[in-house]
Amino acid sequence: MSDKTEHPAVPEAFAALGVRPSILRGLAEAKFTTPSDIQSMMIPRALDGVDILGQARTGTGKTAAFAIPLLQRCDRQGAFQAMVLVPTRELAVQVDEEIRRLGQFTPIRSVAVYGGQKIAAQVKHLRHEPQILVGTPGRVMDLLERRLIWLRNTRFAVLDEVDRMLDIGFRDDIRRILTQLRQAVGDAGPGGQADDPARQMPDKPYQLMFVSATISSEIERLARTYMHEPVEKLVVPGADEKPTVSEVEQWYFSVQPWDKPRLLRALLQREQPQLAIVFCRTKHGAHKLARRLQTEGIECCEIHGDLIQSKRDRVMKGFRGGKFDVLVATDLASRGIDVADISHIINYDVPEDPEVYVHRVGRTARMGAAGKAFTFITREQGDELTNIESLINQMIPQATLEGFEARPTPGDWDERVGHAAGPAPAAPPPRPAAPVVTLPARPLTIGSKIPLSKRRRRR
Numbered sequence: 001m002s003d004k005t006e007h008p009a010v011p012e013a014f015a016a017l018g019v020r021p022s023i024l025r026g027l028a029e030a031k032f033t034t035p036s037d038i039q040s041m042m043i044p045r046a047l048d049g050v051d052i053l054g055q056a057r058t059g060t061g062k063t064a065a066f067a068i069p070l071l072q073r074c075d076r077q078g079a080f081q082a083m084v085l086v087p088t089r090e091l092a093v094q095v096d097e098e099i100r101r102l103g104q105f106t107p108i109r110s111v112a113v114y115g116g117q118k119i120a121a122q123v124k125h126l127r128h129e130p131q132i133l134v135g136t137p138g139r140v141m142d143l144l145e146r147r148l149i150w151l152r153n154t155r156f157a158v159l160d161e162v163d164r165m166l167d168i169g170f171r172d173d174i175r176r177i178l179t180q181l182r183q184a185v186g187d188a189g190p191g192g193q194a195d196d197p198a199r200q201m202p203d204k205p206y207q208l209m210f211v212s213a214t215i216s217s218e219i220e221r222l223a224r225t226y227m228h229e230p231v232e233k234l235v236v237p238g239a240d241e242k243p244t245v246s247e248v249e250q251w252y253f254s255v256q257p258w259d260k261p262r263l264l265r266a267l268l269q270r271e272q273p274q275l276a277i278v279f280c281r282t283k284h285g286a287h288k289l290a291r292r293l294q295t296e297g298i299e300c301c302e303i304h305g306d307l308i309q310s311k312r313d314r315v316m317k318g319f320r321g322g323k324f325d326v327l328v329a330t331d332l333a334s335r336g337i338d339v340a341d342i343s344h345i346i347n348y349d350v351p352e353d354p355e356v357y358v359h360r361v362g363r364t365a366r367m368g369a370a371g372k373a374f375t376f377i378t379r380e381q382g383d384e385l386t387n388i389e390s391l392i393n394q395m396i397p398q399a400t401l402e403g404f405e406a407r408p409t410p411g412d413w414d415e416r417v418g419h420a421a422g423p424a425p426a427a428p429p430p431r432p433a434a435p436v437v438t439l440p441a442r443p444l445t446i447g448s449k450i451p452l453s454k455r456r457r458r459r
Contacts, residue, residue, distance in 0.1 A: 014068075017043045023071050026102045036061040037236040038211075043068055045234065046209060051227040053162075053220060054211040056236040058362020062211045063098045066158050069209075070132055071103040073156065079129030080149055082156040083181075085137055085174065087164045089114040089309060090316060095160060096134045108132065113139045113149075116309025123148055137165070137173035144180060151184035155206050162210035163219050163355065171222075178226050181206060204228040213362060214355045248345075248361055251399035251437060252375040252385060258410055260376050261292055264348060266404050267374060268298060268326065270439055273344035275319065278328045279360050281349040289348065290328040300326035331356055340369070347375040350384045354391040374399070399437045 008028035013035055015024055035043065038056035045052060046069035056062055066084070074081045084099075086092050096112035103110070110132035111125040119142070126148055133140070133149060143149045157178070159165045165174055185205040210223045224231060255263050264278065280286040283304040290302035301315045301324055319327050320339050331351065342364045351357050357375075364371025375396070377385050389395055 014039075014043075018047050019043065019068055020072055022105045023068055023102060025105045027068075029104065030101050032064070032102075036065075038062055038234070039065045039068070041234045041236065042066065042209075042211075045232055046207075047072060049204070049207055051204075051207060051229075051231045052209045052211075053215060053223060053227075053231065053233040054209065055215045055234070056211075056213065057238075058213040058359055059364075060236065062213075063095055063160070064102060066160075066209050066211060067095070067099045067102055070156055070158070071099065071106055071108050074108050074131040076107045076131075078131065078153040080131070080133050080151065081153050082132045082158070083140070083151070083154055083177075084132065084134040084158040084160060085140065085165060085177065086134065086160045087136065087170060089116055089136060089312065091160065092134050092136055093313075093316075099132055099134065110134055113143060114309075115139050116312070119143070119146070119148070137170050137177060140177060141173050144177070151181045154181055154185055157181060157206060157208050159208075159210045159223075160212075161359075162212045162223060163214050163216065164212075166219050166222050213358055247369065248364060248371045248373050250361065250373045250375075250394075250396050252377045252396050253399055253401070255376050255378060256406060256409070257378050259406055260348060260378075261289070262407075263376065263401065263404060264289075264346065265293070265296055265298070266401055267346065267439075270401060271344055271372070273325060275322070275339060275342045276326050276344035276346060277342060277360075277363055278326060278346045278348050279351075280328060280330055281351070283330055285349065286328045286330050293326065293328070298326055299324040300328055302328045304330040331360070339363075343371055345371070345373040347373070350375055350377055350381050350388075352384065354384075354388040357388045358392065397437055399439055402438055402440045 007025070008031070010021075010024050011027050011033050014027055014032065015021075017035060017040065019027070036056075037060065038054060039061050042052060042054050042065040046066065054062065054065060056065075070082045070084075084095055086095055092112045092114045096110050099110040109128065109130040111122070111128075111130045111134070113122050113126075113133065113135040115136060115138055122139075122143075126143075135143075140149070144151070159174070164170065182205075208227050210227075212219075215223075220233070253263060253267075268276070278289065278300075280289055283306050286302050286304050287306075290300055293300045301318065303312055303315045307315070315327070318324055322341075328348075345361050345364050347357065347360060351360065361373045364373065375385070375388075385396065
């Protein structure tokens, strides 16, 4: 009896990079047809075994660029042959899911480990000795200290979002993990006694791949101290000139702090986003804003570091499934959300670090889709806007919303926000003349901005 089941066509462009058939089948099922620039650059060199610094704009497929070589170079035997370190729990889950999706027709298995979950729950999966371990640095260190995982078989290590992974908060854990890797594999590398000598690499004991949307000269210098020659820095053309993807339309609104909630509501009414993320600087601010939006009839949830992991998982599942339209988040989520249908990013609070802006905006316009980003700029935040424009190498035009009128300072403003009364902030420095885009208002009802029929289809 013949199998008449139709299978997606094999992506020949990936086959030309040297990708094996079992992974090509997973790529076809995931509807991958043509490799992105970073995938075309990284996959062949990673398969050759060189250490790589990979830089590409957010949303251009960096995860698949390192996941495909890992799936191809790991083999059936031996636990924890590859280790992928990521900065957030959400990113650990997403990377693990992507590896599973692309490797569904291979014998290679992966597991995600991260804080916020009981170790006992993760140990059940570790007992199956998966070939690929995806985790946050703190949890990986904890598992190493408890001797629940080991590095003697590890031949591949990836640092995703390396600029954040090597900042002050993670640097010590990364140094300790890579030092232990060097010691463990150094004793079992060339000339040593690894579990399977056939898995030893001829020129180096293990391969490192560090990837991010932004790699500063300091981070590059630090990263290279852990790497082996030859080391190749692969930069997608334009990634170091304009780190935000070109498909994102970007604007800023000049707004007083007390008008930001009204402007956000009016903007959501006008834009009718399919899915939107609203970024706040603080956990308290995200919680307060989410409560306010909910009282105004806007379907939203919050996500930040104070939520227990099970609640964070439920929120992300609901957001991906379209059960609500607006996610209010801190920067916990700026590098931990990979949802294809995010149409809008709203920077309710402008980030102090311009590179954070790049990662926030990168949550939309994924893999060539279109997206919009709006940033609220208060009177004293001209410098932050200028720093962002310098980093992305473009002017962000100002927008106004038709029918939205600024209000005078409320009489109780200082008491409400807890700020001492003082002189009005100085005006920002003059900016080069640029057209101001006026977005026409739409008389919409917030609670019905997405028709029910559309919501059912999306779910």
